[in-house]
Amino acid sequence: xxxxxxxxxxxxxxxxxxxxxxxxxxxxxxxxxxxxxxxxxxxxxxxxxxxxxxxxxxxxxxxxxxxxxxxxxxxxxxxxxxxxxxxxxxxxxxxxxxxxxxxxxxxxxxxxxxxxxxxxxxxxxxxxxxxxxxxxxxxxxxxxxxxxxxxxxxxxxxxxxxxxxxxxxxxxxxxxxxxxxxxxxxxxxxxxxxxxxxxx
Numbered sequence: 001x002x003x004x005x006x007x008x009x010x011x012x013x014x015x016x017x018x019x020x021x022x023x024x025x026x027x028x029x030x031x032x033x034x035x036x037x038x039x040x041x042x043x044x045x046x047x048x049x050x051x052x053x054x055x056x057x058x059x060x061x062x063x064x065x066x067x068x069x070x071x072x073x074x075x076x077x078x079x080x081x082x083x084x085x086x087x088x089x090x091x092x093x094x095x096x097x098x099x100x101x102x103x104x105x106x107x108x109x110x111x112x113x114x115x116x117x118x119x120x121x122x123x124x125x126x127x128x129x130x131x132x133x134x135x136x137x138x139x140x141x142x143x144x145x146x147x148x149x150x151x152x153x154x155x156x157x158x159x160x161x162x163x164x165x166x167x168x169x170x171x172x173x174x175x176x177x178x179x180x181x182x183x184x185x186x187x188x189x190x191x192x193x194x195x196x197x198x199x200x
Contacts, residue, residue, distance in 0.1 A: 066147050073098045077111035079119065080143040084135055088128035090119055090144075102128060106183060107170045112149035112199075115172045116179045123184040123193070130184035133195050134159070142197050144180060154180045154197035161191045169194045 066075050066089070076092035090111070091104040098104050103121030111117050121130040136142075136156050145151040162169060169181055169192075178199035186193045 064145050064151065066145065071101050073101065076105050076146065077117075078145040079103065080145070081133075081136070081140070082143075083140050084132040086128065086130075086132065088121075094120065103130065103182075108172060108181075110148070111144055111146040112152045112178060114174065114176055114178055116170065116174055116181055117144070118170055118181040118183060120183045123186065130182060130193070133182050133184060134186070134193050136195050142180060142182075142195075152178070153200050154178075155200055156195060156197045158194075158196040160194055161186055162194055164189070164192055166192070169196070 064078070066078055069075060070089050070091075073095070074092040075089045077090040078088070079090050080087045089102045091098045091102050094104045094106050099120065099122055103119050105111075105117070106120035107116075107118040109115035109117060123129060123131045123133075125131050136159055138156055138158065140156045142154045142156065143151055144154065169183065180197040180199075182193075182195040182197075184193050185191070
């Protein structure tokens with residue numbers, strides 16, 4: 001009985017000793033870092049978390065939701081070119097009837113993905129057509145929005161004319177880059193105006 005009490009007493013002493021050592025190490029860590037540093041670390045973590053939330057909210061606001069259809073045609077993307085006051089939907093499928101309403105995807109991958117996304121439109125004088133793309137120059141910005149990648153900004157790197165049968169502008173050899181090509185008629189349909197842009 002006495003032996004058991006002595007064993008219990010020794011175990012308690014060892015426990016108290018270990019507790020004191022751990023507490024001492026903890027106290028030294030607090031003194032070394034100081035309460036100010038601990039508060040600063042907590043505040044930095046709170047600020048970082050708040051910034052993450054704000055960035056997430058900002059990203060969600062920028063992620064404009066496009067309609068699935070417009071006037072009976074499936075919408076692929078939204079094209080915006082501030083310099084020429086152009087804002088229009090881009091239909092998913094190339095169709096002569098659809099082109100009287102909006103530009104259409106002519107060739108290439110899905111919008112804002114690796115490859116050369118080609119958009120064709122008439123050049124007649126309508127607010128959402130390509131009659132003014134000839135005014136674009138190297139360095140001008142083009143925005144293309146879709147429901148998966150959001151809004152992507154492209155920079156124009158070339159503007160030129162080609163023969164109607166020239167298909168080189170449709171090439172998908174982009175070295176892994178995301179590119180955009182705008183196509184419209186010129187010179188009474190004897191030529192095509194080509195605007196080439198690349199994702200920033």
